[in-house]
Amino acid sequence: MTKILRRERLVPNIHLIEVEAPEISRKAQPGQFVMLMPDEKGERIPLTIADWDKEKGTVTSVFMVVGTSTQKLTMLEAGDDIPVYVGPLGKPAEIEKFGTVVCAAGCYGIGAIYPIARALKEAGNKVITVLDLKANYLLYWEERLQAVSDDIFVSSRDGYYDCKDYIPQVLGGVLKGNKVDRVVSIGCTYLMYTCSETTRPLGIKTIVSLNPVMVDGTGMCGACRCTVEGRNKFACVDGPDFDGHSVDWQELFFRRKSYFEDEITSLCYWEKENLLKS
Numbered sequence: 480m481t482k483i484l485r486r487e488r489l490v491p492n493i494h495l496i497e498v499e500a501p502e503i504s505r506k507a508q509p510g511q512f513v514m515l516m517p518d519e520k521g522e523r524i525p526l527t528i529a530d531w532d533k534e535k536g537t538v539t540s541v542f543m544v545v546g547t548s549t550q551k552l553t554m555l556e557a558g559d560d561i562p563v564y565v566g567p568l569g570k571p572a573e574i575e576k577f578g579t580v581v582c583a584a585g586c587y588g589i590g591a592i593y594p595i596a597r598a599l600k601e602a603g604n605k606v607i608t609v610l611d612l613k614a615n616y617l618l619y620w621e622e623r624l625q626a627v628s629d630d631i632f633v634s635s636r637d638g639y640y641d642c643k644d645y646i647p648q649v650l651g652g653v654l655k656g657n658k659v660d661r662v663v664s665i666g667c668t669y670l671m672y673t674c675s676e677t678t679r680p681l682g683i684k685t686i687v688s689l690n691p692v693m694v695d696g697t698g699m700c701g702a703c704r705c706t707v708e709g710r711n712k713f714a715c716v717d718g719p720d721f722d723g724h725s726v727d728w729q730e731l732f733f734r735r736k737s738y739f740e741d742e743i744t745s746l747c748y749w750e751k752e753n754l755l756k757s
């Protein structure tokens with residue numbers, strides 16, 4: 480059992496979960512993830528490690544509420560236990576002095592990209608952070624990201640911050656004004672795909688953190704199979720980071736929808752049993 484120390488809503492659809500996991504906190508590196516189960520009857524889901532504290536033995540993730548498992552997580556509070564919490568899994572992000580690196584993120588990726596931006600800054604890179612939001616009230620961890628970035632641009636569809644452009648325009652503008660050596664992108668699949676398509680003609684290396692369906696997270700079930708450079712890869716053990724210009728995006732979009740009907744049915748049943756009764 481793993482004890483929850485904190486579970487709080489950051490913005491309407493994004494929550495933070497901090498747990499007591501001393502072993503994982505000692506080994507965690509930027510870009511890695513954990514697999515967890517909100518309850519004994521639940522599914523294992525992957526969440527990126529967004530922060531950790533080796534001294535306190537804690538690990539933090541940020542999650543977006545999209546289906547049954549993430550909805551269940553929102554019902555848990557400090558002091559509750561979760562039955563499965565395994566990690567750190569996946570290969571760590573590549574951290575070196577590349578020069579100027581753009582960190583582009585949206586939704587849960589705003590939290591997930593934080594340790595990568597921090598490590599890139601510590602390695603001596605100039606870090607430019609680009610955040611994409613549907614609306615101004617969905618921004619969180621802005622101060623944390625500001626502290627590890629040389630520059631930060633926030634685009635929200637309501638134009639509340641720097642502009643209302645979609646990520647390809649914002650990223651395109653940053654790439655025009657700066658000599659950029661690498662782009663790292665985390666968030667929804669479409670955001671990572673459009674970032675990769677923006678940098679492809681310019682030949683700027685773009686690393687994406689793929690988020691296919693995962694079951695075991697240790698390379699045994701095949702659920703997370705993706706095609707990268709024309710070869711089969713398992714995102715849980717070969718990734719989750721890959722070169723965005725070599726990913727078969729259409730296959731990834733297609734495979735992520737494999738259980739769409741079942742996911743909707745599961746959420747409807749769970750809500751009927753748990754939310755509508757109360």
Ligand SMILES: Cc1cc2nc3c(=O)[nH]c(=O)nc-3n(C[C@H](O)[C@H](O)[C@H](O)COP(=O)(O)OP(=O)(O)OC[C@H]3O[C@@H](n4cnc5c(N)ncnc54)[C@H](O)[C@@H]3O)c2cc1C
Binds near residue numbers: 587
């Ligand atoms: C390596 C890895 C790291 C990840 N890190 C994080 C993280 O740090 N924070 C986080 O919130 N999520 C993260 N994800 C995605 C997360 O695992 C899924 O959102 C989660 O499994 C959904 O479970 P669920 O039961 O709530 O929803 P499901 O019932 O599995 O899905 C419900 C519906 O939402 C859609 N959906 C699923 N995931 C997403 C998504 N991310 N964005 C938009 N729609 C989605 C599904 O296609 C489906 O239609 C990560 C995924 C991987 C593979």
Ligand code: FES
Binds near residue numbers: 699704
């Ligand atoms: S999640 Fe099973 S092989 Fe990757």
